[in-house]
Amino acid sequence: MTGPSGDAGGGRLRQLVAAFLRDTEGADRPAALGAQFDAGLAWVHHPAGLGGLGLAPDRQAEVDAELAAAGRLESWERNPMGIGMVAPALAAHGTPAQQALLRPIFTAEHIWCQLFSEPGAGSDIAGLATRAVRDGDGWVLDGQKTWTSLAHTARYGLALTRTDPQAPKHAGLTAFLIDMRAAGVEVRPLRDLTGGAHFNEVFLDGVRLGDDARLGGVGEGWAVATTVLMSERAVIGASVGERGSGAIALAVDTWRRTGSDPDRRAELTRLWVDAEVLRLAALRDRETRAEGGPGPGGSGLKLRRALLDQRIARFAADLLGPAGLVYDADAVRTGGPAPDDPVWTWLQSQAYTIAGGTSDVMRTIIGERVLRLPREPGLPRDTPWAQIPR
Template sequence: MTGLRQYVADFVRDTEGADRATALGAQFDAGLAWVHHPEGAGGLGLGPDRQAEVDAVLSAAGRLESWERNPMGIGMVAPALMVHGTPAQRALLRPIFTAEHIWCQLFSEPGAGSDIAGLATRAVRDGEGWVVDGQKTWTSLAHAARFGLALTRTDPGAPKHAGLTAFLIDMHAPGVRVRPLRDLTGGAHFNEVFLDGVRVADDARIGGVGEGWAVATTMLASERAVIGGSVGERGSGAIAMAVETWRRTGSDPGRRAELIRLWVDAEVLRLAALRDQRTRAEGGPGPGGSGLKLRRALLEQRIARFALELLGPAGLVYDADAVRANGPAEGDPVWTWLQSQAYTIAGGTSDVMRTIIGERVLGLPREPGLPRDTPWSQIPR
């Protein structure tokens, strides 16, 4: 579209003063949510590279975002619905974008974390629908979610990747129980979810029976691209916290070179993420996102440890009760360090990222294991 910036500027002026949900809904209806989507699905049928133009104008106008309120819905579920969903399921895109429907991802299980394809949650046909039984864990935002996208096993006799099917789950349905999991920070962002005889209609199935792994890979590739490829301003994020902590604690000259090295590494990662954004705009997320995710997780742990060490004995003090009551203080190095311990696990462990890079980027031989055609029911658990 010619004059895209003017089109966006006119939209901003026309929706001035609208509340969050109304403004975001208008943005979706105007095709400015995901410009690469078709018209009617939050887009204009443009190239994904044009989204940057839209976001620049919206950000300059101070428009509200829904990403932080609904990260799983926007970053993972929406891409899966666009690729694998029916037209009726794509109608869910609008309340996802407006954050009126918060979503969670029901993948990991107590016995299937890094190896998600080994999951045991069962979905069994019952008349025209399905009955789901199992347990999920480390489920972000399950306590606040209205819906979840669950990966289930529908054919135990098939190889583990082939016997999976994806379903939309009503998190308020009978048989769904959510229990919070406290982490090191004292917060409960994660949960475990119990699915006991949950009835699911067949039209809540995403993709074909046995095609759940394709849905999962779409979601996971998008998640890793978002985690690794998010781009802030130069010197922002964790490194800004480290610089401020260095200044506040007396600017230890003995650690100045270390701080500079971390700042340079953060800037290199930021520039790599910018380059990855352009690559994804041309062909969508790929295995390269795993490299960025791995590097970001490791770097932010290094930055967090550096800031914590600057505090000296004060770095041993942490009030988890206050954090539970009021949330973390902005730029708190202790909270940041505690939180960073999950970065090499969440969104795929660092070892899984290395495996993806080795096999799919570098073309190395596959890790030793059982033949790919081994039925899931015959795999030791």
């Protein structure tokens, strides 16, 4: 079943969802997700044939509401990097052959990772040093990436590389699609504060790629990266759950389980109100976002969510008293503790103001691209990357 590229109104969209639900009743998960993609209900703002119907982005909320009511809404967390970050880049910059990868991304048949950050270029991604050098009709990649989420389970990766060291740092970048099982790719897990190994470092040693693995034009990698980063921050900041859900639900539950301390009630109430204000702001952002995709405004939501979730996690851990100082990191290696453990949540929250762009980077984006304030002092933008001190 395929949907039209034009918008025939909310009634027509509901009919498409109803038909999808009826046609996939009893289907297994991969088959149902594939049918959702084919029906244009995966990302309704994508063109027809790419999982969409050519509608405005905010119309996806209508689809998701119908699927949720039927108990059929799937979380993007089944393939977070692929669905939340790589898919928008493929839709915007990919060739038809590359865009054929969108369907297995949505069904989670292909798990993806994002190979951007490096030991010497985390917050300043455009300063990265991983090289991609022409070799006949293809390319050879050498370098190191770090803090790569899910690289240990990913089948493919989207890598940002430097192809012209003599160009300004933003202009000399090129993006590539990498088979994570290719010769020369080595993944080493990084154990974090919680005891888990969600992040990884990835070494690229003479990895050979054909030119068909290039995403976008040579030297146009920053445009690809911008699509990925803006989508990532929108996903982090603008996810909209039910009222009282998410981190604040854990805090409320912990408050009740630990004796409902009346002295902490006012603090909990302030956190709940802040969480609800942020939820409503994210809902408004989703409903009013322009058709061009996520923009710099998503950085504000990302910043606020990261800071608020840290405050909430700290509050929940503090409620435990001395027990809040005890944590079994070894349990993480064997599948526990559960993510609703307040201590685990507090430890995990320390990454929130780093992952997806540090809070200082978010403030800079807001200042320069939203408020139009002058740029911070630094080297001229046209300085060749090779001449920038590192």
